[in-house]
Amino acid sequence: MTLTAGKSLAAAVLALLAAPAAFAQLGDEVPHASYYAAMQSFYSGEYRTAGRELSRETQRGIRAGQTRWIDSICYYAMFGEVLYHQGRNADALAQFDEACQLLLAYPNWMLQVRFQQDPRPDVNRTRRAPTWVRSHRTFVLGQFSGTEQVLVGDLNAQQTIQTGGVYRAPMLFRVNVIEVVRMSALAIRRRSEILGPLAAQDPITKQLSAALSAGNLSPANHWSGAWIDLLRGVAQEGAGKLDEADNLLGRSLVINGQFDHPLTAVALLEQGRIAAMKGDTQRGARVFAEAGYSAFYFEDYDVLTEATINGWLNHIVSGAAGIYPPLDPIAAWAQNNRLYHVSTKLRLAQGESLLWLN
Numbered sequence: 001m002t003l004t005a006g007k008s009l010a011a012a013v014l015a016l017l018a019a020p021a022a023f024a025q026l027g028d029e030v031p032h033a034s035y036y037a038a039m040q041s042f043y044s045g046e047y048r049t050a051g052r053e054l055s056r057e058t059q060r061g062i063r064a065g066q067t068r069w070i071d072s073i074c075y076y077a078m079f080g081e082v083l084y085h086q087g088r089n090a091d092a093l094a095q096f097d098e099a100c101q102l103l104l105a106y107p108n109w110m111l112q113v114r115f116q117q118d119p120r121p122d123v124n125r126t127r128r129a130p131t132w133v134r135s136h137r138t139f140v141l142g143q144f145s146g147t148e149q150v151l152v153g154d155l156n157a158q159q160t161i162q163t164g165g166v167y168r169a170p171m172l173f174r175v176n177v178i179e180v181v182r183m184s185a186l187a188i189r190r191r192s193e194i195l196g197p198l199a200a201q202d203p204i205t206k207q208l209s210a211a212l213s214a215g216n217l218s219p220a221n222h223w224s225g226a227w228i229d230l231l232r233g234v235a236q237e238g239a240g241k242l243d244e245a246d247n248l249l250g251r252s253l254v255i256n257g258q259f260d261h262p263l264t265a266v267a268l269l270e271q272g273r274i275a276a277m278k279g280d281t282q283r284g285a286r287v288f289a290e291a292g293y294s295a296f297y298f299e300d301y302d303v304l305t306e307a308t309i310n311g312w313l314n315h316i317v318s319g320a321a322g323i324y325p326p327l328d329p330i331a332a333w334a335q336n337n338r339l340y341h342v343s344t345k346l347r348l349a350q351g352e353s354l355l356w357l358n
Contacts, residue, residue, distance in 0.1 A: 029147050029174045030062065030071040035078070042082055043301050045340030051086070054079035058095075062173065064152055070109050070180050071173075073099045077183035077190075081302070084190060085341070093194050099187035100204050103231075107211045110218040110228065112151040113177055119144050119223065119259045130296045132329035133289050141297055142259030147174040178262050181227045185234050185266050186302070192238035200240035209239040223255045230267050237270055246274050265294035265303040272310055281318035288314060292326065304330070305342045312349050323353040 038053035057075035061068050080095030122143035149172045188208060192199040199205050212232045218224045233248035249267040254260060268291035275284040288311035295303035312324040327350045334342035 029176065031074045031176060031179060032057070032060070035074060039078060042078070042085075043339050043341045045344060047082055047086055051079065051082045054082060058098075062152070067105060068102060069152060070102060070106050070150075071175065073102050073180055073187065074183040076102070077187040080190065081186060084194070089194050093191065096187040096191045096194075097204060099183065100191060100208060103184050103187070104204075104207055104211055108215070108217045109150070109180075110177070110224060111216070113175075113219075113224070114149040114151070114172070115219070115222070115224065116145055116148060119255055119261065121259075125297050130293060130330075131333075132326045133293055135290060135293045136286070137290055139254065139260045139264075140258050142255060142261050144178060144261060146176060148177050149173070150175040150177070177224075178227075181231065182263055182266065182300070184231055185263070188231065188234045188238060189270065192234075195238075199238045202238075205235070205238045208235040209241075226252045226255050226261070227263060230263055233267065234270055237274060242274050242277060246271060249274075260294060260297070262298040262300065265291050265298060265300050265307070268294060269303050269307050269310070272307065272314070276310065276314055276317075281314050284314040285311060285318065289326070292330070301334075301339055301342050305345050308346055309349060312353070316353075323350060323357070327353070 034053060035057050038050045038057065041053065042050035054075060058072065058079055061072040061075060063069060076095045076099035080092045080099065083089075083092035083095060119142035122141045125141045125143075152171050152173060191202070192205065195202055195205070212228070212235045217228045229248045230252035233245045233252060235245075236242075236248060237245035249271050252267045253264050268287050272284050272287035272291055275281075275287055288307045291307035292304050292311065295301070295307060308324075308326055308330050312327060315324040327346050331343045331346035331350065334340070334346065
């Protein structure tokens with residue numbers, strides 16, 4: 001053994017001995033409460049406040065070795081979303097790039113999630129329903145854990161030392177898994193939207209398409225595989241593989257063959273966009289309406305806004321008469337709930353329609 005190798009082994013052993021014997025159980029949940037406060041500022045229309053706070057979030061976050069961990073996907077993607085709605089597309093793209101690079105660094109992170117319970121019917125959500133549309137889908141709203149324990153670090157210290165890696169003491173963090181997947185999907189689809197026809201030739205798009213198509217990225221035969229199908233679907237959509245994307249998104253709509261989940265609305269929205277790209281305005285109208293319906297139930301106000309705007313555009317392209325019916329009731333509901341980001345976007349669309357109709 002060389003002197004250098006001996007020193008490396010000794011340092012690794014010392015690090016192992018200094019590491020705690022058990023997992024470090026951290027009480028703080030990620031993303032942090034300040035992240036959700038910034039998100040609320042965004043939906044309230046306070047873009048500057050949200051941008052300032054989210055910019056700070058991107059400087060924080062958990063580190064795994066020398067790199068940031070999956071929680072920073074949320075901070076980068078949501079900051080990018082604020083910049084996107086401010087019309088700062090180049091700055092937004094840079095943030096979405098950062099989020100996607102982290103997803104590429106940890107494509108199989110869901111294998112480290114210790115899911116505690118299976119989904120079950122959520123009777124509380126079914127007590128309220130949107131008044132502006134009726135769903136034509138048969139579904140059961142699922143209830144899911146707000147956070148799950150996710151492992152960070154190395155379980156096999158000996159293997160890490162033998163391969164010359166840096167040993168990281170294993171720790172468990174409580175992570176909002178749904179939010180990480182939701183923001184991952186947002187970063188991928190916004191990149192595709194900003195890049196437009198260039199998306200299919202973009203290096204990060206190609207890397208995402210390949211990485212998310214490889215192997216098992218979630219526990220085998222586990223219901224969380226639907227969320228991987230969602231990410232695969234939006235990645236393939238960005239790569240221009242619309243039929244494959246549509247199929248994957250369809251597979252991601254329900255969990256365990258019965259439960260709608262907080263990301264169902266995202267899948268429906270992207271299926272609507274695929275239908276619109278193919279010129280199928282009839283299917284587009286149906287799927288955009290369903291996306292807004294699901295988004296309302298799971299309080300995904302970003303998708304609610306986009307589903308309504310896309311439904312409005314689809315309404316115009318299809319040659320349908322009058323103003324898109326859901327615009328006014330959704331805008332009124334959003335305004336009553338101080339969701340000014342939502343209400344303003346929809347009122348602008350409503351105003352444009354009134355101008356076109358004289």
